[in-house]
Amino acid sequence: MMAGCASAPGRLEAPKAVVGLELKPYAVIEECIALEPGERIAYRFDARLPVAFNVHFHDANAVIMPMTREGATSESGDFAADRKQIYCLMWEAGAEGSVLDYRISPWPPHR
Numbered sequence: 001m002m003a004g005c006a007s008a009p010g011r012l013e014a015p016k017a018v019v020g021l022e023l024k025p026y027a028v029i030e031e032c033i034a035l036e037p038g039e040r041i042a043y044r045f046d047a048r049l050p051v052a053f054n055v056h057f058h059d060a061n062a063v064i065m066p067m068t069r070e071g072a073t074s075e076s077g078d079f080a081a082d083r084k085q086i087y088c089l090m091w092e093a094g095a096e097g098s099v100l101d102y103r104i105s106p107w108p109p110h111r
Contacts (some may be wrong), residue, residue, distance in 0.1 A: 015105035035081035
């Protein structure tokens with residue numbers, strides 16, 4: 001399994017959009033963001049072929065996944081942190097790969 005972090009974990013100060021990201025079969029891509037308790041991010045994605053999607057964080061040797069979706073081609077919503085942590089949005093392609101468009105942004109949006 002190949003994992004790639006699209007950006008170094010940090011604060012999400014402005015919306016980020018990625019269009020036409022090709023995922024080879026079983027490829028994994030992550031966007032990791034540092035959040036404080038109560039902070040939210042909004043996300044939306046579209047995948048040409050189904051992908052597995054989750055939001056997770058690492059706690060010692062455990063990987064905690066507050067949200068998971070299997071076989072998703074589209075998803076949008078927002079995620080609220082319940083603790084100070086680096087949270088990663090992760091997409092994993094299936095056997096046929098996929099093409100991914102996604103957007104993440106701070107919530108509420110900056111005025």
